[in-house]
Amino acid sequence: MKKFLKWTGIVLLSLVLIVLLTAWYFSSSFNNKFEKVYSLKPAPVSIPTDSASIARGKVLSVGCAGCHGPDLGGKVFFDDPNIGVLPSSNLTRAVGSETEGYTDEDFVRAMRHGLNKKGNPLMVMPSESIGELSDQDLGCLIAYMKSLPPIDRKFEKRHFTFMSQVLAGAGMFGNLFPYDIIEHDKRKNLNAPPIGNSPEYGEYIVRSHGCKGCHAANFGGGKSPDPVSPPVPNISASGNAGKWTKEQFVSFFKTGKTPDGRLPNPQFMPWEGLGALPDVEIESVYNYIQSLPPAAKQQ
Ligand code: HEC
Ligand code: HEC
Numbered sequence: 001m002k003k004f005l006k007w008t009g010i011v012l013l014s015l016v017l018i019v020l021l022t023a024w025y026f027s028s029s030f031n032n033k034f035e036k037v038y039s040l041k042p043a044p045v046s047i048p049t050d051s052a053s054i055a056r057g058k059v060l061s062v063g064c065a066g067c068h069g070p071d072l073g074g075k076v077f078f079d080d081p082n083i084g085v086l087p088s089s090n091l092t093r094a095v096g097s098e099t100e101g102y103t104d105e106d107f108v109r110a111m112r113h114g115l116n117k118k119g120n121p122l123m124v125m126p127s128e129s130i131g132e133l134s135d136q137d138l139g140c141l142i143a144y145m146k147s148l149p150p151i152d153r154k155f156e157k158r159h160f161t162f163m164s165q166v167l168a169g170a171g172m173f174g175n176l177f178p179y180d181i182i183e184h185d186k187r188k189n190l191n192a193p194p195i196g197n198s199p200e201y202g203e204y205i206v207r208s209h210g211c212k213g214c215h216a217a218n219f220g221g222g223k224s225p226d227p228v229s230p231p232v233p234n235i236s237a238s239g240n241a242g243k244w245t246k247e248q249f250v251s252f253f254k255t256g257k258t259p260d261g262r263l264p265n266p267q268f269m270p271w272e273g274l275g276a277l278p279d280v281e282i283e284s285v286y287n288y289i290q291s292l293p294p295a296a297k298q299q
Contacts, residue, residue, distance in 0.1 A: 026169030027162055033177065034160070037119040042108040043188030045135045047143050057144025060137055063209065063273020064091070066266060067124075073151030074098070077124060083164045086123060087155035089116075094150035107142045112187045114179035121179040123158075128178040129210030134192035137208070174225065197280045202288025205281055209274055220295030229268040238294035249286045250279050 048054075061072065067088040069075040074090035074097070090097035098116065099106075106117045114127035133141065160168065168176060175181060193200040206212060216222050219236035235241040241249070241258075248259045253275035257263055266272055274282060 023162075023166045026167075027165035028169070030160070030165045030169035033121065034123075036121065038115055038121065038179065039119055040109060040113055040115060040184065042105060042112055044105070045108050045139050045142070047104050047139050047146070049143065053140045054143050054147050056137070057140035057142070057147075059276050060133070060141045060273075061144055062276035063270060066270050066272060071151055072145065072148060073153045074155060076155060079156075082161060084158075084160035085156050086158050088124070090151060090153050090155070091145050092148045092151045093146070094152050096152075096154050097150075098155075104142060104146075107145065108138070111138060111141075112182075113184055114177065114182055121177040123176050126178065126210050126213070128182055129208055129213060131182060131187055132190070132204075132208040134190045134204070137192065138190075195281065197283040197287055199284065199288040199291040201281070202284035202286070205274070205277070205285050206288060211285075216295070218295040219289055219292065224268065226268060230265075234295055235289060236292060236295040237290060238296070242289070242294065246283055246286050250282045253282050 064072060067075075067077060068091055069088075072091040073094070074088055077086045077088040079085045087098075089099060091099055093099045093102050102117060109115050109117075110122065110125070111127055111133075112131035114122045114125065114131070116122055131138075167173065192204045195201060212219070214224050214232045215235055216232070219234065219239070219242075221232040221234040221239065224230070224232050233239055233241065237243075241252075244252070244259055252258055253271050256266065256271050256275070264271070274285065
């Protein structure tokens, strides 16, 4: 009996040790990534100073407000005792903020390459799509941010609890760092097709607004990368929205209301960013989606 207890004890202790070592391994592999400093010099983008360009930048910034707050002064993206804290940075270059002392190059590095000023990889920030903006549009957006009055709002530094470090390190949350999926060499001298309602221009808008990241490459929909989001609908010609007229499509993005009267939650379907663009640019997205083959119906 004594011998049996002794062996059970040894086995249990070894199991606990293995679990602890595994947890430690996953948490440190997450932290190594989180704290890693990448040195990357982005290709320069020229930043305009005229009022028309700043006005274009303001229009392009509407989609940022959903995460960075209506005044772009940042907000707490999540603060959960079980997960940790992630602020979506204050973008106004205020003293003590994440963007204090940000240069033009720092803005390009964050938006095109997914790295903060220090070179740490950013999380949640959708640089994989925003970084597809043309040099001209990106220049306007940066010009607009530089024109903002500094907003004095400070946050706790981003951090994660041990448990979420372990889960993240084990890959339970999927890929968390856009830096890892961006083709950095291609992120230079980017041009957009001429502004208009052509499908080519629509493809540019879709690419720089991340529609496919949620609606899938063929617009057939599926699961959202956000675990608490409702399922993502098929918006290709075979889906519900694929049957809308061009006017109904534009009206949805202007008002947030579908032709049948539904109001999709902007937290899960970020319609405001596209809705802020002139009608022709929204039409280009419709024309692009309609130019593609309908996605195979689900179920
Ligand atoms: C889905 C939410 C989301 C959207 C949309 C978004 N951001 Fe972010 N952004 C974040 C979060 C969260 C961070 C901080 C990430 C971190 O610290 O790891 C961030 C960081 C940044 C940074 C780096 C600041 C720093 O901490 O050094 C810049 C610059 C930035 N965002 C600009 C923009 C602009 C411009 C837009 C719109 C074109 C935009 N973001 C849209 C969530 C978002
Ligand atoms: C973060 C993920 C996400 C992104 C990015 C996104 N969508 Fe959506 N979209 C959704 C979800 C989720 C819904 C369903 C919302 C609901 O039913 O409450 C939706 C709904 C829609 C609808 C309404 C469909 C219907 O049948 O009611 C249209 C149209 C649409 N999206 C188009 C777009 C376009 C165009 C873009 C790019 C500019 C885009 N979406 C970007 C997640 C996303």
